[in-house]
Amino acid sequence: MDKVELSESEWRERLTPEQYHVLREAGTERAFTGKYYKNHAAGEYLCGACGAELFDSAAKYDSGSGWPSFTAPMGEEVVETHIDRSHGMVRTEAVCARCGSHLGHVFPDGPGPEGLRYCVNSASLEFKPADEA
Numbered sequence: 001m002d003k004v005e006l007s008e009s010e011w012r013e014r015l016t017p018e019q020y021h022v023l024r025e026a027g028t029e030r031a032f033t034g035k036y037y038k039n040h041a042a043g044e045y046l047c048g049a050c051g052a053e054l055f056d057s058a059a060k061y062d063s064g065s066g067w068p069s070f071t072a073p074m075g076e077e078v079v080e081t082h083i084d085r086s087h088g089m090v091r092t093e094a095v096c097a098r099c100g101s102h103l104g105h106v107f108p109d110g111p112g113p114e115g116l117r118y119c120v121n122s123a124s125l126e127f128k129p130a131d132e133a
Contacts, residue, residue, distance in 0.1 A: 004050040004099040015049060022123040023049045023101040026086070026093070031066025034122025039068070042130040048123060050099040054078050055118070057130070061111060067104065067119045071112025079118070081106055094118055 006014070011024050021027035036045070045055040045068070055070045063069035073079040077097055084093035084105065092106040103124045110117035 002098070006099075011049070016123075018123050019048050022121045023103075026084075026102040027121075028104075029067075029121050029123050034067060036068045036122040036125055036127060037066060039127060041127070043132070044074070044128045044130075045070075045120075046126045046128055047096040047099060047101060047103070048126050049101040050096060051126070052078060052096055052098040054096065054103070054125070055120070059112070063110070063117055063119070065117075065119055068122055068125065069110070070118040070120065071110050071116065072114060073118065079103065094120065096124075 008024065012020055015023060022029060042057050044053050044057065046052060047054055053074055056074050059070045059072050061069055061071065080095050080097045082093045082095065084091045094103045094106050095101060096103060101124065104118065104120035107117045107119060108115055
C-alpha cells in the first residue's frame, strides 16, 4: 500500500474543519451525532482523508456506543493501532495505515471472533454503497 503524506496545510485544504479536527488532531465527534452510526446499507467504509478501503458493512454492528462500530477492518494491513494515553486514559488508537489519520479506538468488548470493537468516528469515514463498488 502506497503511503499518503501531505503537509498539514494540504490536509486543511482537503478536509472540512470537522474532518481535520478528528482525522489529523485525533478529535472525537459527539456520540449519536455522526452520519454513519445508524447507516445499515451494504457497502464499504473508506478513510475520509485518503480514500483507503477500511471496513466492510458486513463487519458493522450497533454497539450502542453512538459511533459506528466494526468487529474488524477489511484486512490486517489497513488499520494500525497505537497506545493512546491522552485524557488520563490508556486506550488503543486506530489509525489509517495509508495516511496515519485518526479513526477512533479499539476496545476488547466486541462480539466478533476476536472480541474487538473498532469504535470509529463518522467524520473519519466516507461510505461507498455496494452498488457503486
